[in-house]
Amino acid sequence: MAVLTRRADFLAANRGLRVARPGFVLLAFPNNGQGKRYGITVTKKIGNAVxxxxxxxxxxxxxxxSLATEGLENHxxxxxxxxxGVERDFAKMRDELSVALDRARxxxxxxPSRGGGRRSKGGGRGRGSDNRKVP
Known part of the structure; x- marks a missing residue:
């Protein structure tokens, strides 16, 4: 089973089927006959590097x-x-992944989420602004 490393593959997968669970979100996207591949994304919002x-x-x-037996072919x-997801029970996460793969199949x-894209927190003044009001 291959591992996704290219950003383009992750962006393409984002256009695919999305199945949300309490500890993770699973994306599944057809890959034109390249077999079962997987990728993992964990952002800084989750916690520190550890x-x-x-x-x-x-x-x-x-x-x-799970993917060897339950994964979608050519996805x-x-x-x-x-x-x-960090403190979630491993056995429970395994069951949730099975359910998510079944739903994807x-x-x-x-x-899709209603949030949609990045949002600026700084009032639109650009990157690096300290956001102080100037009299």
Missing amino acids: VRNRMKRRFRELLRD DHVMIGRAG KGKGDP
Whole structure:
């Protein structure tokens, strides 16, 4: 099973089917006959480097176990970490991944989030602004 490393592959997977669970979001996207591939994304919102690396190790083990038997053929599978995934029970996450893969196989994805894109926190003054009001 191959690992996704190129940013373009992750962006393409983002256009695919999305299945949300409490500890992660699973993306599944057809990859034109390149077999089962997987990728993992954990952002800095989740925690420091120790926490993010622990989550990635757990996801890697989950995917290696489950994708061989339950993964979608010729699809890219991307797991995106959520805040609740670090302290979540490993057996429970394994069950949730099985459910998520089953939903993806049936084409039952979740609706896209309403947030949509990045939002500026600084009032639109650009990067590096200290956001102080100038009299």
